[in-house]
Amino acid sequence: xxxxxxxxxxxxxxxxxxxxxxxxxxxxxxxxxxxxxxxxxxxxxxxxxxxxxxxxxxxxxxxxxxxxxxxxxxxxxxxxxxxxxxxxxxxxxxxxxxxxxxxxxxxxxxxxxxxxxxxxxxxxxxxxxxxxxxxxxxxxxxxxxxxxxxxxxxxxxxxxxxxxxxxxxxxxxxxxxxxxxxxxxxxxxxxxxxxxxxxxxxxxxxxxxxxxxxxxxxx
Amino acid sequence: xxxxxxxxxxxxxxxxxxxxxxxxxxxxxxxxxxxxxxxxxxxxxxxxxxxxxxxxxxxxxxxxxxxxxxxxxxxxxxxxxxxxxxxxxxxxxxxxxxxxxxxxxxxxxxxxxxxxxxxxxxxxxxxxxxxxxxxxxxxxxxxxxxxxxxxxxxxxxxxxxxxxxxxxxxxxxxxxxxxxxxxxxxxxxxxxxxxxxxxxxxxxxx
Numbered sequence: 001x002x003x004x005x006x007x008x009x010x011x012x013x014x015x016x017x018x019x020x021x022x023x024x025x026x027x028x029x030x031x032x033x034x035x036x037x038x039x040x041x042x043x044x045x046x047x048x049x050x051x052x053x054x055x056x057x058x059x060x061x062x063x064x065x066x067x068x069x070x071x072x073x074x075x076x077x078x079x080x081x082x083x084x085x086x087x088x089x090x091x092x093x094x095x096x097x098x099x100x101x102x103x104x105x106x107x108x109x110x111x112x113x114x115x116x117x118x119x120x121x122x123x124x125x126x127x128x129x130x131x132x133x134x135x136x137x138x139x140x141x142x143x144x145x146x147x148x149x150x151x152x153x154x155x156x157x158x159x160x161x162x163x164x165x166x167x168x169x170x171x172x173x174x175x176x177x178x179x180x181x182x183x184x185x186x187x188x189x190x191x192x193x194x195x196x197x198x199x200x201x202x203x204x205x206x207x208x209x210x211x212x213x214x215x216x217x218x219x
Numbered sequence: 220x221x222x223x224x225x226x227x228x229x230x231x232x233x234x235x236x237x238x239x240x241x242x243x244x245x246x247x248x249x250x251x252x253x254x255x256x257x258x259x260x261x262x263x264x265x266x267x268x269x270x271x272x273x274x275x276x277x278x279x280x281x282x283x284x285x286x287x288x289x290x291x292x293x294x295x296x297x298x299x300x301x302x303x304x305x306x307x308x309x310x311x312x313x314x315x316x317x318x319x320x321x322x323x324x325x326x327x328x329x330x331x332x333x334x335x336x337x338x339x340x341x342x343x344x345x346x347x348x349x350x351x352x353x354x355x356x357x358x359x360x361x362x363x364x365x366x367x368x369x370x371x372x373x374x375x376x377x378x379x380x381x382x383x384x385x386x387x388x389x390x391x392x393x394x395x396x397x398x399x400x401x402x403x404x405x406x407x408x409x410x411x412x413x414x415x416x417x418x419x420x421x422x423x424x425x
Contacts, residue, residue, distance in 0.1 A: 036278040
């Protein structure tokens with residue numbers, strides 16, 4: 001587990017080891033800590049804009065002693081899994097643009113308004129809470145549902161924004177996005193007794209139905 | 220009550236009385252809640268001249284970074300609220316960087332408040348380097364001349380002025396798209412930059 005203070009020290013240490021300035025997006029527990037939803041996290045999930053930036057970051061964390069680990073242990077055989085690095089309890093999950101079956105879209109980048117700069121070289125943008133929910137749906141690890149519950153319970157959710165982004169994901173070629181989101185939200189609604197409006201799920205599954213019909217018509 | 224809920228309800232500037240009002244609790248409970256939030260790092264306390272304690276409560280206090288807006292508010296008579304969180308860790312933020320950040324926000328009030336920074340700016344080499352990097356040399360020059368009209372500022376280094384002044388081929392540029400001045404046309408012509416303020420906008424500096 002890493003606390004807010006420890007995380008800041010770690011990010012400062014990484015910044016000092018970077019060979020050039022990079023901008024990255026925090027999408028998971030780290031983002032939740034900066035937004036005040038959590039006090040500590042196990043894994044630091046980051047999205048990079050390109051492979052070169054991830055390489056520079058990887059060099060910095062390996063110089064701190066982080067070791068590469070196999071993503072299959074955590075994500076199974078999913079697509080677009082991150083490169084993972086571990087040191088004792090702490091873990092970095094490093095994605096590039098795509099997070100499993102979702103794309104970290106331009107809209108998501110625009111919504112990441114909160115910025116934290118560590119010395120001169122590391123700029124960390126914090127994903128919007130709505131997008132963190134979508135990313136939690138994408139990664140869907142054991143603790144992700146609990147994190148999504150925490151966000152939904154602590155802040156006012158604009159469900160239309162989430163539905164619109166799921167549609168946007170479809171337009172970007174991520175056909176499973178709406179279906180995955182519908183299932184994820186249905187799971188946490190029933191399993192955790194969360195107050196997710198029924199019409200949100202209806203809208204999502206209506207889109208899935210239409211998607212299926214369109215596919216059949218094409219065939 | 221959960222900490223996040225508490226912070227959300229009390230976010231902003233509070234006194235014990237306002238905390239009692241918002242949470243509908245007695246004085247003892249209000250003091251307890253403030254104590255709890257302070258322990259977790261969410262509270263900054265100030266004492267006013269009349270001895271009343273004022274609590275600034277924010278999630279941002281816990282993060283302990285410093286923002287450009289804090290620097291602007293430190294030096295400017297025009298105070299601005301923080302529209303977005305941009306925190307910097309592990310380095311001192313210079314006034315030169317803060318000025319360039321303010322210009323790049325293209326926010327009328329942020330730029331207006333940042334004019335006060337010219338009172339303290341003295342590293343013209345650094346300012347020119349940053350301005351050039353961000354393509355705002357002429358904007359900085361024009362805003363300096365504007366500040367010079369309303370407040371006492373440090374003298375601009377000649378090298379900065381000579382390097383930043385527009386060349387013949389340069390076209391007019393906006394600081395904020397679409398905004399021109401009726402009162403500072405002389406500065407606009409000199410720097411080929413439209414000033415987004417009129418005299419009335421600068422009354423906060425009197």
